[in-house]
Amino acid sequence: MDWHCTTKPFVPQPETLSFFYNYNNNPYPGVEVKQATLLETGERSNPAMDNGSKEKKKRLTSKQIELLERSFQEEIKLDPERKMKLSRELCLQPRQIAVWFQNRRTRWKTKQLEHLYDVLKHQYDVISNEKQKLQEEVMKLKAMLGKEQGFGMQRLGGYPEISGEETVESTSEGLRGSNNKAWGKSNIEQVADEGLCSLSVEDYNTVSLPLCHWPIVPY
DNA sequence: GTGCTAACCTATTCAGGTC
């Protein structure tokens, strides 16, 4: 089984998260009313219970799952025609096919969310590391500046005042802002330029989560 | 506009399998 989507994925477009909610830009994907077939009507009822005697739940065979999985990889949605075809081929009720696809989509979505979490976490780690490096660099530069100014002031008979309140972040921003070309672009800005994330310098300092402006489509 | 129907969804239940 491939709950981890390691085989051919129906890869969602990365620029949007809407695929979690909307597989085909409809409020409910695949909701297209089609004339119900005789077999499909009454699908809501449990076919296993129809004969009065309560049949026990049965696991699908590996062969059935294999075919269902292959079909799912081809198309995440299940159209009535395909449902009936699978139903005949696998000797399962159409309802069972529909339920399997529904559960499979749920599992797929969960996996996608887990994957997205990993990606975001990685991005966050990268940004955190870069911030740490920049802070260290700023401290070094401040120390150097202090020494130089101290030396100059000694000759003038005084010492400069370096505020302890001054934030590393503001200094960092100022330096980079005043001489952007010399500093070059940070990884984060490159990412932002590539349109993956929309980050401002302000975001930089307050970022607690990657501030990617991906649309969250309400369900 | 309203009612019906069939598709979808999430949350939950329950049974089979594994340790």
Add this chain to the structure above:
DNA sequence: GACCTGAATAGGTTAGCAC
């Protein structure tokens, strides 16, 4: 027997169609 997984159910939303 506890825990996990997956098949199935319950209940809700949405959209197309007929009236």
